Amino acid sequence: MPVEVGKAAPAFSLPASNGKKVSLKDFKGEKQVVLYFYPKDDTPGCTREACAFRDNKKSFDEADAVILGVSRDGLASHDKFIQKFELPFLLLSDEKEEVCNKYEVIKEKNMYGKKSIGIERSTFVIGKDGKIKKIFRRVKVDGHAEKVLAALKEE
Numbered sequence: 001m002p003v004e005v006g007k008a009a010p011a012f013s014l015p016a017s018n019g020k021k022v023s024l025k026d027f028k029g030e031k032q033v034v035l036y037f038y039p040k041d042d043t044p045g046c047t048r049e050a051c052a053f054r055d056n057k058k059s060f061d062e063a064d065a066v067i068l069g070v071s072r073d074g075l076a077s078h079d080k081f082i083q084k085f086e087l088p089f090l091l092l093s094d095e096k097e098e099v100c101n102k103y104e105v106i107k108e109k110n111m112y113g114k115k116s117i118g119i120e121r122s123t124f125v126i127g128k129d130g131k132i133k134k135i136f137r138r139v140k141v142d143g144h145a146e147k148v149l150a151a152l153k154e155e
Contacts, residue, residue: 041081
């Protein structure tokens, strides 16, 4: 089933950087969810994106939203990334790509004539009702956090 605005967000449960499993249902009726998928911990674009979310954390809190970052990196990598950049939100580990596949973010890339499979930087804004409010695909990092904040405030 394709992931679309207005439809129920695909359910998931993944190991998180706090040592617990985090599920989408944990937030239903309580918080909006900013679920952002990124290629790799501690790389330039991913660091800028994470730091932009970090720097706007107060505004996300005011919008009654929780930020969850997802990559294929393991929890040890996430822990280093969080400590190095003082990230105040959870990072989820999807090493088996199960959730990445549900949200259709695994894409074939062609860089310098070499094909590879990776995560397409994408963000899903999920309402308290569990439905997708906004989808951002092929995210450009600069200004993205502000666009996500605007989407959270839309009714």
